[in-house]
Amino acid sequence: MSKNLRWKVIVILGVVALSIFAFYPPDQKVRLGLDLKGGVHLVMRVQTDDALRLETQTTADRLAEQLKTANIAVGAITVPDALSFGVAGVSAEQDAAFRAALTEVEVNYDRASGAGGYTFTLKPNIVVQLREDTVNQALQTIERRVNELGVAEPVVARHSAADQVLVQLPGVTDVNRAKEIIRSTALLELKQVEQGPFPDEGSARAGYGGNVPPDIQILPGSIEGVPGQPPSTGYYAVRRVAAVTGRDLRNARPTLDENNRPAVSFSFNNDGARKFGAFTQANIGKQLAIVMDGRVVSAPQIQSRIDDEGRITGNFTNQESQDLSLVMRSGALPASLTYLEERTVGPSLGADSIRAGVTAAAGGLMLVTLFMLFYYKLAGFNALIAIAINLIMLLGLMAYVGATMTLPGIAGFILTIGMGVDSNVLIFERIKEELKSGKGVKQAVAAGFDRVLLTILDTHVASLIAAAFLFQFGTGPIRGFAMTLTIGLLSNVFTAYFVSRTLFELTLSRRQAATLSI
């Protein structure tokens, strides 16, 4: 063996060893996609309009408060849509004072004067900024919730459009529970009950003579009856502005109430405790509405001043109290979520798919092996070694870059076998031609490889272009396919040209061959 050849063999053995090291043991190092492992893939839209509406409403409320303090009388303040609010009936005498009060509003809003009033519209760059922030906040909140669910290797990321979020939860079996946990807005508000409960919405309105003042709102909720009986639905008139919200929460955990029923206890941070303490002190004897996502969960009477602790009781099951404390701990979503796409693969289907894919790959490999040995004899054996090394390298590189193995990815393996065969056939047919034209064995082999190198490079580059667009196009499984195809193409250039050639040279170095088994 010449020195040159020895180095080539060492390089090949090194590559094989590195590849095996990279993917061994495969059940730990090769990541399986959702379609093989089972799990759920969700695409959701963050309704960023919610956050804009909240911003506009809050700004309008704050302005109203400010005008009241400054004794500036105005007409109705209306919020017709998420982006703008209007102030009517600004008198000419107070116009200057009104404008002076706008400094804070005009940071984010453009002012336009209309008939007897003003319209304020959110500035376009602020809109973009707010939407961006909302999606980022939603992503963080979802991530915290998913982590609390204890899913291994979850994906929480932005999806193609700016307001879309992709969530992948491998191995999750109770999809509906996971969806509920991700989706619940989990906005906790503690509000003072003004009147109620009423059996229906109509009678709640009737309590104000059908004309509910703007600082009061009617919320649905449950009325606790006799312990042991399920609560009935009722309506409460509560103050619109919350005393404390979930933003001031420090912790929430499942617990049991005095009747041993599941409940959720929560505690406030310093800021929240100060607000809650002052509120309860001032309202002893009144009812407190615990509002979760716009629904009164319970309305206990305030017995004494409470600072930093509270408890939500209701008709919870154990699971519900756990889930509720989970979503409260992870914080409220800044906007509601709607589902755009959902794909669920049961774990049994995933296992079946792996079996089917492996069977297909083994079948394909066997057919190719038979053909190559039958048609190319010993040279066919060379080709098979090259293809086997290609597959080992493919597995190793995929494990190394952390690529995900999917069902179409297994198809990519099968196509990689096809490509390996293709390159070898290309070379072998060329060697045969060179032999036919009267060249000696060594010269024919050398000429075969040299002439075909350019062709192999051309074909592989063209295929890589197709694979690149495939990667751009696809999500999940298809990306796995594009990834497998790309890595397979790259490693195939090495195995078909370098490995296969070295194997030929190795065979020919042993003897002074006059013929070649091809």
Next chain:
Amino acid sequence: MAIFDNPNYDFSKWRWHAIALSTLVIVAGIGYGITKGIPLGIDFSGGTIVVVKFEQPTTVDQVRAALATGMSGESVIQSYGDEANNEILIRVPQLVAEEGAALEQNALAIVDSINKANLGKSEVRSQEIVGPVIGADLQRKGLYATLASLLGITIYIGLRFRFAFALGAIAATLHDVLVTLAFLFFFGYDLSLNVVAAILAITGYSVNDTIVIFDRVRENLKNKRRDSLDTVVNMSVNQTLSRTVITAGTTFLSVLSLFLFGGEVLEGFAFTMLVGIVSGTYSTIFIAAAIATLLSGKQATARTTAGARKTS
């Protein structure tokens, strides 16, 4: 051992027959698409698919009866995979235009009706819900990816070979995409994400074959400057014929294994690849070189129309 011993077929003679045959298939495919509409899977059209596995043997009619109450709109109910597996696929189109909670209503209704009906134990094997927003998004992306892939390959071949050759290669590749689509229509396969992935893989495969022949044409043009381009092209097709057929054959065999054993999920994918491989081989031999030659001018000789750039 050799499949072809010194082959010397006159492929250029069959040029017009081949073009006519391909046109026929493609026109039939387009006609099918126009009259019956392109059969889109839920990935693109939006909708709901639920695959349910029953413990007891259950017929499609039983499931249809179970769903009759509570389901509106037309649904497709069919046996999924091997009959012995007792798996049934239920597909419902997207009824509501809006998104959100309504999206999952169909899936919930299906599972609910099946649980209520007296069909024994069952398990949801997979469930796919695609809303109209995502469907439209994927349609656009799939189309762009295919076109961009074709364009990218044309540019590459245009750089490496002469422009007429790039057009020949791209005509052959486009031909393969259209023929594959036509066969998908004829055999009743829906266009799904997997099928589009296979079509993109076919564009790569098809051009692969074509490049092998063009490379040989380029090489031969350097040595045989006296012969006409027609003759050189035909000679090159013959010289690479063994390789073309063997490669197509072995790739076909491995994909056939995928088609037979790869399971229901990959059936459409494997079928697309099978058709694409056959079409790709055919177009390589009969279409690609023919169009490249025709575009180069019939009477052209190798000397004046060097298929390769001088530098290559």
